[in-house]
Amino acid sequence: MADILIIGAGVTGCAVARVLSRYEANITVIDRGADIAEGASKANSGIVHAGFDAKPGTLKAKLNVDGAKMYPALCEELGVPYSQPGALVIGFTEEDRATLENLVRQAELNDVPGCRLVEREEILKMEPNTNPEVLCALYAPTSGLTSPYEMTFALADHAAVNGVKFELGEEVQGVAKGSDGKWHVTTSKGERVCDILVNCAGVGSANIHNMMNSETLQIIDRRGQYYLMDRMAKLPFTMTMFQCPTKMGKGVLVSPTVHGNLLLGPSAEDIPDELDTSTTADGLKFVLDKSRLTWPQASPRGTITNFSGIRAHEAKGDFVIGAVKDQENAYETVGIESPGLSAAPAIGEMLGTQIAEEMGLAKKAEIVPAIKRRKPFHEMNTEERAAAVAENPLYGNLVCRCEVVTEAEIRDAIRRPVGATTIDGVKRRTRAGMGRCQGGFCSPRVAEILCEELGISMLEVTKCGGESKLLVSSIHDAMKKEGC
Amino acid sequence: MNKRLVDVLVIGAGPAGLAAAIAAKEDGIDNLLVLEREHNPGGILRQCIHNGFGLHRFKEELTGPEYAQRDIDKAKEMGIEIQTDTTVLSVDGENHLVTCVSSKHGVELIEAKSIILAMGCRERPRGALGTPGTRCAGIYSAGTAQKFVNLEGYMPGKRVVILGSGDIGLIMARRMTLQGAKVLACVELMPFSSGLNRNIVQCLNDYDIPLYLSHTVVDIKGRERLTGVTVAKVDANRQPIPGSEIEFDCDTLLLSVGLIPENELSEGAGVKLSPLTSGAEVDDVLQTNIPGVFACGNVLHVHDLVDHVSNESFKAGHAAAAYAKGLLERGETIAVRDGDGVRGTVPQFIRKGVSEEVDLMFRPSGVFRGATCIVTCGDKEIARKKAMIFTPGEMAVVKLKPEIVAALDGPVTVKIERS
CATH class of the missing domain: 3.30.9.10 (D-Amino Acid Oxidase, subunit A, domain 2)
Known part of the structure; x- marks a missing residue:
């Protein structure tokens, strides 16, 4: 089976991964972010554009219109608002x-x-x-309107239940074709070798393209x-x-x-x-x-x-999607700015299908359907809420009072196929902390639940990965260091 | 779904809810229930481990938990039922029907003759300030930091700047210092502090922490964890003055920039709110525009001292008990208006013809030295109170005597006369 490496776990990379997960292949998605949707996919207008804005005949126009048409059914299937x-x-x-x-x-x-x-x-x-x-x-x-990060999470989850692996907090540093004919990708965590490389790296996509191709592209941030x-x-x-x-x-x-x-x-x-x-x-x-x-x-x-969010604007103006010129077994999506969110489902279908056909990937006999997501507690009526608590008492523990998010939903967000590992990850998956108090009341409890679910200590909990730690020491250690 | 009928239902078991419940019970209300979303009663006092509480009510200096425990013990002794771990989801004001949820009892409906709103307040977050910069870790409201330090036992940072000089921020300046952190500055947008003077002295001055009045944070730096903030002086219109920037190298920014009564449930119930206090509009017995629905404590207006909260809440509890027994008449009312130098007087109405003492409470709109608060009804002065200083950080209270209240025949105005 072919090893496929997708660089970038934004809405485009996840859409491509989900389509490729219908085929026989070992697929890994890597991203430098601590979570998926950490780039432009988490910070944009959340509009599913109708498609009148893009210049006729461009990829932007075609994929916007095609993608927008897919949205209602796709959101229904994946449980995305x-x-x-x-x-x-x-x-x-x-x-x-x-x-x-x-x-x-x-x-x-x-x-x-x-x-x-x-x-x-x-x-x-x-x-x-x-x-x-x-x-x-x-x-x-x-x-239309959607939630861009929830769409990305849902695409990733569906890809993951169909075998796609997600490796986060790993940044690509170099790409080279080895003498074995495979792609050798140097990352912040070591080297990855794959048969097929797919570059969906958003604002970083031109850099990766330029590692493979002398006909350079330029992303304007x-x-x-x-x-x-x-x-x-x-x-x-x-x-x-x-x-x-x-x-x-x-x-x-x-x-x-x-x-x-x-x-x-x-x-x-x-x-x-x-x-x-x-x-x-x-x-x-x-x-x-x-x-x-x-x-x-x-x-x-x-x-x-x-x-704020950063859009990856390619200097020539249109999306660049398809096989990397003059290279074998390499594909890319570069310059995916607005209407990228609207187009993402269509980009996934177009590029995923192209890769499968050109690489001769066999269709899987069975595709696992998307996990049916329960309606958020916030949107339930009283009877539905009563039923939810009767089935799982953790629905009775309100954690985020502003957005009415329960402990059951927070634990579920951490246990999802590509689950939350940070405070922001929980926030984007459940809305806990998105309300008017901005996590003032709920963040200590969310941190505790993260510790319980992930088996980490409070001092390891981060807001968004890396050095974004919430707490610096226990109060006792703080005193010791000062020599008191 | 369970449905319960009670005479008096109290939402919140902080100092306000506890006092209101105790008063209702004293008046013979036995079918009484207090709902609390946290695991323990006591409200925000649980994390206020410093002393200075109860000077007025108990004539001694208690810590927050000690103050709360006195009411918790009393409530227990009186046999008051407090159901914890229970969150109220909605209040139907017209039908006096409350929907709440807990993991133990599921979703419950509670119908109450009287409802007392005592949900407290929350802190204004960073987003409400519109401060630009990054959205990194290390930015906390002072109360959240207080919870981490005092209840969970963790330090949120080592080098701290505090924006806003509200009381919780001042208390946390001292607390973080005592716990080994370096507090670099307390920065206040206004030309005066919004905190109690005793806290400025005991929490900043005693630890040589500089207070920058008429300054604010104009930039927040740090991609993952906070690495610094830029502070600038502001002009008379509170706009930053270019060139006045000071850089602070810090890993923590604590915000103490105001408290907001938590009235989402009240709004849903149809309770009329005052734009000045962000709390309910009430009469002299703390009854809202909805008959049988009362509000007290920080959900009504943000207090400076818990002693005031308790006093106000006893009154609400007694009135709620009277309403439940059918003894509280609701007749005509007289409006109480803010005059010069006065903001958000509570109560907003006084019942006509009653002869009971009424406390008028408000926040001065600025700092006034050697001024006098004067209350008038028509052309007639009905009360006055002189003070060395009126400041927004301290609640001003003016008492109207029962015979004065009984004789009111038109709108009452509260103002501050500068000397």
């Missing part, structure tokens, strides 16, 4: 109108259903909190900063509100999230460091100022957190 509230792209000037008319034409060429131009009156009827100075908008009824607002009794918008796109991207959006928060952002700054996900006063101010164009009442009141 999804909704389809639609979107408006609003314009304020005649120049904007021309841009929007062009987007409507693009939508037709890209085969995106139902897009049309709407005028001020209809916009204000659809979304009364829109800036009243709006002139017209593109209405896209099929624009484009940071996007966001404000995430608390859940409100009534969100100001039901749809995703875009502004007219520019060459830097789709602009600042104001959108509900699939979990009912409100998201403002992103900014778009090209930065020198692909890991610098800090936020800045200027970036956040930009997001707020731009948001006010859509929603004049936008304010930082009710902010739960601000965050």
